[in-house]
């Protein structure tokens with residue numbers, strides 16, 4: 001029966017946390033936090049509206065774990081205890097509406113602008129940031145930087161649990177610090193943090209292991225991964241990504257969130273093969289819940305992703321334009337309107353002015 005699975009509940013086996021359907025809100029930066037990283041009412045409204053409208057899991061935008069890991073102004077912070085109060089308000093609101101709440105935590109690494117963080121950005125290896133408007137010199141991480149950032153990730157997860165969230169998602173995708181360590185383009189280290197896939201994966205695996213030791217068993221630790229090269233994010237091999245996923249399954253991670261920007265695609269490395277990218281992941285990690293995001297618009301797209309092996313779909317752009325997607329998608333004939341959306345439509349979808357201004361920077365998203 002079509003659309004049957006999307007509206008069934010899902011239980012994460014390690015934590016026993018339950019989602020009332022298979023629909024998650026994808027993590028989306030919305031530039032609405034206060035300058036000090038504390039939560040704003042506009043950000044609360046945008047997320048809580050989606051919890052109210054039936055999304056089974058709300059994943060926040062990327063929140064920075066260290067002060068020098070901020071990626072842009074108006075970003076949500078989780079690097080100090082002062083952030084816990086706003087996060088608690090958010091977690092309570094999400095739970096009051098029956099959804100699970102997950103904070104996406106990250107460090108920008110090379111992609112944290114110096115003018116924002118006040119110090120030189122750092123990454124796995126020293127390099128000049130490619131594709132930057134003005135040349136940016138990035139320094140290589142010292143061993144102290146690596147140990148400090150591990151502690152910062154762990155402390156951020158502890159804050160998320162204190163605030164009442166159900167889990168965290170490590171942002172290992174889209175070219176930020178954890179991705180920079182995985183990538184052979186940005187990681188040319190010759191110590192234990194670079195070189196082989198095992199060494200390049202060490203930062204992520206260490207964070208997972210140390211976080212596990214610091215939070216309760218019911219608190220979920222997931223990760224978002226870019227499985228292959230995309231846009232300006234290079235240096236990721238598909239088979240190495242599958243291997244990393246297998247290691248993370250051995251490490252008993254709660255979920256892997258695959259972010260190929262196109263959920264229903266074949267891997268670039270194996271375009272001539274029969275199998276879809278999701279099927280490779282399903283085979284590699286039979287026992288780990290998989291979330292997938294990327295150009296899922298209709299209920300039929302979502303069902304197809306579930307058929308290919310995902311357990312949960314995460315919705316980005318369509319969820320910005322349709323706060324009530326979970327209700328709309330129950331109609332088998334529902335076809336969402338595509339961007340551009342008018343400003344008044346976006347206001348009705350609970351986007352505040354800062355978010356709408358940001359979406360104007362996404363080509364073709366907001367009507368001129």
Ligand SMILES: Cc1cc2nc3c(=O)[nH]c(=O)nc-3n(C[C@H](O)[C@H](O)[C@H](O)COP(=O)(O)O)c2cc1C
Pocket residue numbers: 026027028029030061062104171173174224259261293294295296314315316317318
């Ligand atoms: C406005 C906007 C902000 C985003 N911010 C984040 C982010 O903070 N963290 C992240 O992992 N992905 C981010 N993404 C990527 C989305 O989570 C999602 O993977 C991507 O948009 C593809 O899904 P979609 O086609 O349903 O939009 C963002 C996407 C959009 C449109």
